[in-house]
Amino acid sequence: MIVAMLRVMALSLIRDRGALVMAFLLPPTIFVIFAAIFAGTSGDELRxxxxxxxxxxxxxxxxxxxxxxxxxxxxxxxxxxxxxxxxxxxxxxxxxxxxxxxxxxxxxxxxxxxxxxxxxxxxxxxxxxxxxxxxxxxxxxxxxxxxxxxxxxxxxxxxxxxxxxxxxxxxxxxxxxxxxxxxxxxxxxxxxxxVGPQDGSGATVTYYAGAVAILFLLFSAMQSAATLIEERHSGIIDRIAVGPAGTDVVVIGKFLFLSVQGIVQVSLIFLVAALVYDVEVISHLGIWLLTTLVAAAAAAGLGLAVAALCTTKQQAQTISTFVVLLCSAVGGSMVPRFMMPPWLQEIGWFTPNAWTIEAYHGVLWRGEGLAELLPELSWLLALGMVGTLAALAVSRLRLRL
Missing domain, CATH: 3.40.1710 (abc type-2 transporter like fold)
Incomplete structure (x- = not known):
């Protein structure tokens, strides 16, 4: 029975090509990223x-x-x-x-x-x-x-x-x-x-508040969005699709829920930062709330896109873990980007982490206004919209197949 169980699990993994590739691609990829970061901090690549x-x-x-x-x-x-x-x-x-x-x-x-x-x-x-x-x-x-x-x-x-x-x-x-x-x-x-406010701990806390916020936004969005696969396999989406709005109501409803959930999560993180470390959130509440909204929307859109593209729950779990770890490592949630080699810093701009961290740091530390934050906010909003539209398109396509 032990051998039979091993055979069943091995066949299950081999037949799920997406999960197979990600299961064995993720570890060396993450190793290469961290090796590049920490080798650069002690060598000539830290520029x-x-x-x-x-x-x-x-x-x-x-x-x-x-x-x-x-x-x-x-x-x-x-x-x-x-x-x-x-x-x-x-x-x-x-x-x-x-x-x-x-x-x-x-x-x-x-x-x-x-x-x-x-x-x-x-x-x-x-x-x-x-x-x-x-x-x-x-x-x-x-x-x-x-x-x-x-x-x-x-x-x-x-x-x-x-x-x-x-x-x-x-x-x-x-x-x-x-x-x-x-x-x-x-x-x-x-x-x-x-330069700026003479409080090094405050600058560091502000940076990592944003870094941790986007990290957990991605994790929670990926995990919650995976329910889309379960509902697809259980036939719930097929029954909902009979209605006039089709599968769109499922995707849009999940997008709104994930966005609200993300706002609550980030609010709790910055509440602790304000109470324990005196991070000035209240004085920048309006622009902070806007930043939080677009960051949560970006994470929700990305999570829904990944869930819509995956065919099995195991595949979704593996790929979502890969995406979150990759974005967090390259985007600065784990190591500040200025410590990375220049080529890795450039790649980091393709992740929501880098834009979110810069936006929060700009709001709460540099005191930037809406005009200065437009590039960050626009990129995050675009990611949320593109991810949601991709999830809508893929869900409609799967319904026809």
């Missing part, structure tokens, strides 16, 4: 998007800018900004992961000439950029390192003689020409400052 500004142009700043733009570990925005406010605006808007402003003469030691501007929710990005700047200077501008350390040494030893000063100037000129990296002391060169 931060940097907004770069130069307040006092000089030959040294031009060399540093050129070296930073040539560095494969960074993605410097094409424009070089003239003020710190412009750099901060790029970081606060999310168009850049982190900003760097060269605001003074680099060789001076009386003030910090390079300032890194970082979003409190991306503190790691600021530390990484500061380290990259130090590394680039040590490799490509060793003369700057020596020039900055020379005044400190001169103070400690009581001053240089004219001959020593001449030899020091010659050594600096030689380093500038040859690019040797023997000197690597750039103390006081880089300073980090946070």
């Amino acid at each position: 931060l998007q940097v907004a770069l500004g130069v307040g006092e142009p000089s030959s040294l700043s031009e060399r540093l800018v050129a070296a930073l733009r040539a560095d494969d570990s960074l993605r410097v925005l094409p424009e070089t900004y003239a003020t710190a406010d412009q750099v901060v605006d790029e970081v606060e808007s999310g168009r850049a992961d982190v900003g760097l402003m060269l605001q003074g003469a680099l060789e001076q030691t009386t003030s910090t000439p390079a300032v890194v501007y970082v979003d409190p929710g991306k503190v790691m990005a600021g530390a990484i950029l500061a380290g990259q700047v130090q590394r680039v200077i040590g490799i490509d501008l060793p003369d700057l390192a020596l020039a900055r350390s020379a005044p400190t040494i001169e103070t400690l030893v009581g001053g240089f003689t004219p001959e020593q000063s001449a030899r020091l100037d010659a050594a600096i000129a030689q380093l500038a020409e040859n690019g040797s990296s023997d000197a690597e002391n750039q103390a006081g060169l880089v300073e980090s400052r946070t």
Whole structure:
């Protein structure tokens, strides 16, 4: 009997081609995604998007800018900004992961000439950029390192003689020409400052509130939408189809239910975030509610489309798990997208997770209004409508077959 039971289950899986493919395709696919993410965080594929500004142009700043733009570990925005406010605006808007402003003469030691501007929710990005700047200077501008350390040494030893000063100037000129990296002391060169509200935990909580919200929206929508398959097999849809509206009432009714269910789920998540972590939901209630509505609609539409396309409940469970895990891993629900390789970040824009997280972060952290959020809201609404229309079309087609 044991062997017979094994044979029955094996045949059931083999005959369900969709479930068979997804059962053995899902594990290696998820492994590849996470391997790409975490290998990138410790290698050359982690390429931060940097907004770069130069307040006092000089030959040294031009060399540093050129070296930073040539560095494969960074993605410097094409424009070089003239003020710190412009750099901060790029970081606060999310168009850049982190900003760097060269605001003074680099060789001076009386003030910090390079300032890194970082979003409190991306503190790691600021530390990484500061380290990259130090590394680039040590490799490509060793003369700057020596020039900055020379005044400190001169103070400690009581001053240089004219001959020593001449030899020091010659050594600096030689380093500038040859690019040797023997000197690597750039103390006081880089300073980090946070932008926006000065509460890193609040930024992180806001990010993950949106990330968890869309994750559970997808899970619940996929699970509830699978009842469409059970109703199809039990003949309920055939009996409803006799009516004037056909199968449309089933799909539209499920869409409305899933959307309302999603709104309640997200409301509970953000209620806890507001009460426990002081996330400002009430002050942005209108735009937050609109974001929640379109996010729930997107999850409902996607869930119904998957359920309509699947032929068995086992197939629906496997495919829905695959879709949810894939979207969540690539879209930023599990790991922040700025830590991913650039190619994976681009793929993430094809998931509802990335758009939902950006929308919630824009509403609750950056204080964006409807005009700024139109791309995110439009994409999510379009996904919900396309998914629902696909479910309607497939349901009608199955009724004719």
